[in-house]
Structures are given as C-alpha cells and as structure tokens.
Amino acid sequence: xxxxxxxxxxxxxxxxxxxxxxxxxAADVCHNGNDAIAAAVGTPFDAVVLDIMLxxxxxxxxxxxxxxxxxxxxxxxxxxxxxxxxxxxxxNAGADDYLAKPFALVELVARVRALGRRGAGExxxxxxxxxxxxxxxxxxxARRDGKKFDLTVREYRLxxxxxxxxxxxxxRMAILEKVWDYDFDPGSNLVDVYIKRLREKIDAGxxxxxxxxxxxxxxxxxxxx
Amino acid sequence: xTIRCRLTLWYAGVLAVSLxxxxxxxxxxxAEQYHRHHHTSGESPLDEIGEIVMSVGLPAMVLGVxxxxxxxxxxxxxxxxxxxxAKEIDERxxxxxxxxxxxxxxxxxxxxxxxxxxxxxxxAFRQIREFTLHASHELKTPLTVMYGExxxxxxxxxxxPAERERHLSQLDELRRLSKIVDGLTLLTRADxxxxxxxxxxxxxxxxxxxxxxxAVILAEPxxxxxxxxxxxxxxxxxxxxxxxxxxxxxxDNAVKYNKPGGRIVMxxxxxxxxxxxxxxxxxxxxxxxxxxxxxxxFFRGDPAHGNDVEGCGLGLSIAQWIxxxxxxxxxxxxxxxxxxxxxxxxxLMAGGGGPVRVG
Numbered sequence: 259x260x261x262x263x264x265x266x267x268x269x270x271x272x273x274x275x276x277x278x279x280x281x282x283x284a285a286d287v288c289h290n291g292n293d294a295i296a297a298a299v300g301t302p303f304d305a306v307v308l309d310i311m312l313x314x315x316x317x318x319x320x321x322x323x324x325x326x327x328x329x330x331x332x333x334x335x336x337x338x339x340x341x342x343x344x345x346x347x348x349x350n351a352g353a354d355d356y357l358a359k360p361f362a363l364v365e366l367v368a369r370v371r372a373l374g375r376r377g378a379g380e381x382x383x384x385x386x387x388x389x390x391x392x393x394x395x396x397x398x399x400a401r402r403d404g405k406k407f408d409l410t411v412r413e414y415r416l417x418x419x420x421x422x423x424x425x426x427x428x429x430r431m432a433i434l435e436k437v438w439d440y441d442f443d444p445g446s447n448l449v450d451v452y453i454k455r456l457r458e459k460i461d462a463g464x465x466x467x468x469x470x471x472x473x474x475x476x477x478x479x480x481x482x483x
Numbered sequence: 484x485t486i487r488c489r490l491t492l493w494y495a496g497v498l499a500v501s502l503x504x505x506x507x508x509x510x511x512x513x514a515e516q517y518h519r520h521h522h523t524s525g526e527s528p529l530d531e532i533g534e535i536v537m538s539v540g541l542p543a544m545v546l547g548v549x550x551x552x553x554x555x556x557x558x559x560x561x562x563x564x565x566x567x568x569a570k571e572i573d574e575r576x577x578x579x580x581x582x583x584x585x586x587x588x589x590x591x592x593x594x595x596x597x598x599x600x601x602x603x604x605x606x607a608f609r610q611i612r613e614f615t616l617h618a619s620h621e622l623k624t625p626l627t628v629m630y631g632e633x634x635x636x637x638x639x640x641x642x643x644p645a646e647r648e649r650h651l652s653q654l655d656e657l658r659r660l661s662k663i664v665d666g667l668t669l670l671t672r673a674d675x676x677x678x679x680x681x682x683x684x685x686x687x688x689x690x691x692x693x694x695x696x697x698a699v700i701l702a703e704p705x706x707x708x709x710x711x712x713x714x715x716x717x718x719x720x721x722x723x724x725x726x727x728x729x730x731x732x733x734x735d736n737a738v739k740y741n742k743p744g745g746r747i748v749m750x751x752x753x754x755x756x757x758x759x760x761x762x763x764x765x766x767x768x769x770x771x772x773x774x775x776x777x778x779x780x781f782f783r784g785d786p787a788h789g790n791d792v793e794g795c796g797l798g799l800s801i802a803q804w805i806x807x808x809x810x811x812x813x814x815x816x817x818x819x820x821x822x823x824x825x826x827x828x829x830x831l832m833a834g835g836g837g838p839v840r841v842g
Contacts, residue, residue: 267624273631280638338623339668360627360661363634412696443662444728446735451700474637474654 259374260284260301264294264320265309265336274307277363278370291315295323303331305373307366310337310348318351325352332373336361345441364475365429386421389468389481391460393421400460407459412437416452417460420469420479429476453477486562487555494551498544506536561590565597575674577605612675619668626664630657659795666797670780673804680722680808684832687717687758690730691751698734698747707741707764713750717758718832721809726829729805730760732798733825737764740823753831757811760827768819777815778803 265271278285291312310317332354345356386393391402400407415437434440457469470478513528583594633650695711737747745765781796811829
C-alpha cells in the first residue's frame with residue numbers, strides 16, 4: 259500500500275513517514291499543495307494524508323481539486339484546529355476521515371490502514387476469533403473455552419472493535435470514537451475502566467491473556483501467554 | 484438626592500428670592516406714591532402688595548417650579564438613557580455602542596467619548612482573545628512534533644528501560660497539555676462567538692441512561708454506588724456531542740470528588756419549561772467561600788488537597804459554556820463533608836412543551 263503524505267512541517271512529515279513505513283506502507287512526502295496535486299495526479303496512491311494548513315494552496319483546496327478531477331483516492335485530513343465544523347467542512351469537501359493535531363501516531367496509522375481497507379472492500383466476517391475467544395456478531399455471544407460471557411451493549415461494542423483490530427494497537431481516541439461516538443477526548447478514564455472490566459470477565463482464570471496494554475499508546479488484543 | 488431634585492430646589496429658591504426682591508421694589512414704589520398723594524382712605528400699600536403677591540406671584544412661582552421639574556427631567560433624560568444602556572454592557576457586548584442624540588450637546592459629547600473608550604476596550608479584548616486563539620493553534624504544531632517523537636522513540640524495541648520510562652511520562656504530560664490547549668481553543672472560540680452549535684432534537688433520557696451506565700463503571704474502582712432515581716422521557720434541542728461531553732463531565736466529577744464507598748444519585752425530571760438533571764455525590768464537598776469560583780478557568784479548588792485529582796482545570800468552565808449555549812444553566816450547591824448537588828437546567832423543546840410520550 260502506497261501513501262502520500264502532504265505536510266509542510268518537516269519534522270511532522272518525517273515521523274509520519276517513519277510510522278507508516280514501520281507499519282509496512284510505502285510513503286511519499288510533499289510539503290505544499292501544488293506538489294501534492296502533481297504527485298496525486300501522476301501516481302496512483304492508496305491513500306493521502308493531507309494537512310489542511312499548507313503554504314500557498316491549502317489542504318481543502320487540494321482536496322476539492324482532486325475530487326473535481328474525479329480522483330477518488332481516500333483522504334485523511336489533518337488539522338491543528340480540530341473543530342467539529344471544520345471536520346464537517348472537510349468531510350463535505352470529500353475527505354474520508356479527519357484527525358485533529360496533536361494526534362497519536364498509532365491513531366494515524368490505524369486510520370490510514372482503515373482507509374486502505376475501505377478502498378479494497380473489507381469482508382466483515384460474522385464470527386470473530388482471537389485465540390480461543392470467539393465473538394458471534396449476529397447473536398452477540400462471546401465464548402471462550404465453552405464459557406459464555408454476559409456483556410453489556412457497550413462492552414460488546416468495545417470487544418467487537420478490539421477483536422476486529424486484533425494484533426494492532428488501538429489508541430484511546432479511536433476507541434472513544436468507534437465505541438462511544440465521542441469525537442473529543444472527554445478527559446475521563448472511561449476506556450481504561452471498561453477494558454479493565456472486560457479483562458476481568460474474559461482473561462481472569464485463563465493462562466493465555468488476550469488483552470494487552472501498550473503503555474502510553476493504547477490497547478491490543480492478541481494471543482500471548 | 485437626585486440631580487433633578489437638587490436642580491428643582493435651587494430653581495425654587497431662586498424664584499422665591501426674585502419674588503421677594505420684586506415685592507420689595509414694588510412696595511417701595513407704592514409707598515412713595517402713597518405719601519405723595521396723602522391718601523387717607525383705602526388700603527395700606529402693604530396690604531395691596533400682599534394681595535398681589537398671594538394672588539399672582541405665588542401661583543406663578545409654583546408654576547415655575549413645576550416647569551423646572553419638567554425641564555430638568557427633559558434635560559437629564561439622555562443621562563438616564565446612557566445609564567440604562569451602560570448597565571447592559573459586559574465583556575461579551577462591548578461592541579454594542581451607547582445611544583447618541585447627535586444634537587451636539589455636552590451629554591452627546593459624553594456619549595461619544597464613552598463610545599470611543601468602549602471601542603478601544605473592545606479592540607483590546609478582541610486582541611487578547613485572538614492572541615489566545617492563535618497561541619493555542621500555534622502550540623499544536625510543536626505538540627504534534629513532540630508527541631510523534633516520543634512515540635517514535637518508544638517503538639524502538641532496544642530502548643533502555645529508563646529512557647522508555649522518561650518518554651512514557653513525557654507522553655502523559657503531552658496528553659495533558661494537549662487537553663488544556665484543546666479546552667482553551669474551545670473556550671476562546673466560544674468567547675468570540677465563533678462557535679455555532681448544530682442543534683437537533685435530542686432525547687435527554689437516552690443520554691442520561693447512557694451516562695448512568697458509564698458512571699456505574701467509572702465509579703466501580705472506588706466502590707461508589709450510582710443510582711438513576713428518575714429518568715423521565717424529555718426532549719430538548721441540543722448538540723449531541725456537546726451535551727454528552729457536559730453530562731460525562733458532571734458524572735466524572737461526581738466520581739473523582741467522591742469518597743471510597745460513597746454514593747451518586749442522578750435524576751432527570753421536567754420542572755416547568757425546563758428539563759432538570761440533578762446529580763448528587765457524597766464526598767469532601769466544596770467550601771462555601773470557593774463555591775462561586777469553581778466555574779473559573781483553571782480554578783483548582785483548595786491548593787492543599789486539590790491536586791491529587793487529575794484534570795485540566797477547564798472541565799466545569801466548558802460544562803457551563805455548553806449549558807449556556809443551550810440556553811440553560813448549571814448550579815452547584817455543597818454541604819462540606821456531606822453532599823454536593825449539581826443541578827443542570829436545559830430548556831425543553833419548544834412546541835412539545837412538556838414531557839414527550841413515547842409509544
């Protein structure tokens with residue numbers, strides 16, 4: 259998967275590139291709007307990470323230009339303003355996702371990955387599996403080793419989200435957005451407390467732990483002793 | 484005494500003195516004529532003068548005083564208008580100018596001078612707001628860089644544990660800093676009227692039930708019980724994101740400032756034309772002398788034991804802004820070492836008026 263990064267701040271551009279490369283993507287960088295258009299028109303990218311505030315031609319104008327010329331490459335907008343109305347404006351201009359600065363790189367990588375999948379058409383399987391834990395997304399039943407768990411609606415949504423992203427780090431903001439529909443940080447340890455509960459229900463009494471805390475970044479589900 | 488009373492009294496005094504002077508002059512004139520013609524019969528000049536003064540002078544004076552009362556009222560009317568207009572001006576309405584008569588008199592000049600002063604103040608306020616807004620935007624770029632660098636460093640598997648610890652603690656502080664910057668941006672934009680919330684019909688009872696579920700989980704580590712005592716179906720016009728933020732902030736505070744094994748009770752009821760959401764919590768409470776300041780930005784309560792609770796110091800300021808942006812209000816009452824009660828009022832949806840019935 260090949261990603262175009264459009265960000266005028268050199269340091270930011272360079273660690274975004276590094277993070278995406280570490281995640282296994284090929285990444286190109288350009289620092290202004292006109293270069294971005296030239297690059298996007300010349301090369302078929304799988305996703306574009308586009309900063310709104312750029313010298314000369316700004317990100318929204320680049321985005322409109324691309325959409326007007328029938329370029330449908332998925333675009334993730336970055337912005338330092340991070341206001342709901344700006345997000346709406348960005349999405350109306352044809353962006354596929356929006357991330358406010360400062361962001362965690364894990365969030366950025368997860369979103370770019372999701373954009374790539376959106377393009378490819380992801381298959382949503384009905385039964386999710388991590389280790390010996392299964393989650394039936396139709397009957398909403400979670401079972402591990404024959405044991406059935408009672409989950410609240412919220413716990414179910416959280417578990418489903420974590421299992422769908424199994425093996426990858428899920429940042430707190432991504433969890434809040436997907437499970438709680440918050441697009442702001444509520445400044446509460448809601449996520450941590452819910453994860454703790456799931457852990458107590460599902461991991462307690464089992465040798466192999468499925469929930470893992472990645473300190474400073476978020477949570478991950480994987481099969482590991 | 485009002486200026487108007489004072490002016491009228493002076494005016495009455497002056498009229499009375501002039502009446503006396505005129506009477507004296509007329510009396511002198513009459514007396515001279517009387518002596519010259521040696522009248523032996525008829526009234527004495529004193530009686531005659533007295534009669535004239537009583538029948539003409541006094542009524543004329545009363546009329547004059549009344550006219551003076553009316554005139555001062557007219558003359559002072561612009562001051563009354565200025566006072567009324569100035570009373571309505573605060574930091575949000577500085578742009579609203581005082582009314583001017585444009586007749587070029589002293590009061591009109593005063594109004595013009597006050598308006599010029601207000602324009603300068605408004606400009607100063609605008610600059611401060613803009614400064615804060617720019618500052619919060621400008622801070623985000625370096626924050627992003629620092630965040631990214633720490634995170635990139637952490638991804639290195641061979642990072643020595645001490646280094647790892649240092650980056651992790653830095654990430655925590657950066658997260659806190661960006662929360663503060665976000666809150667500041669939000670409040671500054673709200674101050675300068677740049678934020679327009681998209682409102683839609685919302686069911687408050689659904690929000691309250693969701694909140695109850697989250698609060699139960701949040702309160703569990705402190706063994707605090709959470710009860711939803713009443714949850715009547717109520718609809719408001721509101722912004723879902725912001726109201727959820729407000730509700731969660733109130734619940735979060737009720738947990739944070741509680742005591743182990745304490746209690747939280749929430750209720751949602753209609754009260755006249757507003758929805759009343761009340762959340763009470765046990766705990767140390769808030770002293771009466773600092774209660775009025777809890778909505779102030781960055782106010783951290785008692786410095787002696789306020790810092791063990793994590794937060795950005797803007798939560799309640801934001802909550803209050805969200806409430807007032809919905810035409811509502813928040814009130815906090817507290818009995819120290821007993822119960823703190825937060826009451827949120829939000830206007831019920833117009834048209835529906837009362838509680839909604841759901842079929």
